[in-house]
Structure formats: C-alpha cells, structure tokens
Amino acid sequence: MLADQALAQKKNCMACHAVEKKIVGPSYKDVSKKYAGQNANAKLVTKIMKGGAGVWGAVPMPANPQVSQAEAEALAKWVLTQ
Numbered sequence: 001m002l003a004d005q006a007l008a009q010k011k012n013c014m015a016c017h018a019v020e021k022k023i024v025g026p027s028y029k030d031v032s033k034k035y036a037g038q039n040a041n042a043k044l045v046t047k048i049m050k051g052g053a054g055v056w057g058a059v060p061m062p063a064n065p066q067v068s069q070a071e072a073e074a075l076a077k078w079v080l081t082q
C-alpha cells in the first residue's frame, strides 16, 4: 500500500500535523529530519497506532484506532520521506 497526504487527511492526521509546519504535533519534515538515517519505521508504526508522548514535548498524540497496521506502515513510510 502506498500512502500520501490524501490518506493522512482521510485518517485525520492533518488535524494535528502539516508537512511544513508544527501544528499540535511536529511537522512531518521535522519528523523525517529527526529520524534520517535511522530505522525508525517500526517505532513510528507503533506510535501512529497507539499514540504516546514525550518525544516532541508534553502534548500526547492520541491512539488512532481508525488506522490499520498496513495503513500505519504506509503512513510511517510516507512521513519519513517528507
């Protein structure tokens, strides 16, 4: 499965994220930069599905039960190429 911004929009990710700038959560460009050269895909898949806090600040990312494993993998891959 290939993800793009349309999927991120459909899954409500863009309510808190933008590619270029921080909203509630970090911009996807900043996420991509932070994990450049690391194998961060699995970590981000878990975070996308289950949520969590403490990496970018105190504001938590809620769990996203509307996102399947396959969609989370595709979204993580897409975020990391921004």
Ligand code: HEC
Residues within 6 Å of the ligand: 008, 011, 012, 013, 014, 015, 016, 017, 024, 025, 026, 031, 044, 047, 048, 052, 053, 054, 055, 056, 057, 058, 059, 060, 061, 062, 064, 067, 075, 076, 079
């Ligand atoms: C209600 C707001 C909100 C929604 C909706 C949301 N996020 Fe987040 N996201 C956040 C916040 C806040 C953080 C920073 C969490 C932290 O500091 O650990 C974050 C962090 C992230 C990170 C970086 C994780 C890390 O550990 O570095 C990724 C990737 C991400 N979000 C992707 C997504 C995707 C994909 C979706 C849609 C399925 C989504 N987010 C929906 C608020 C949100």
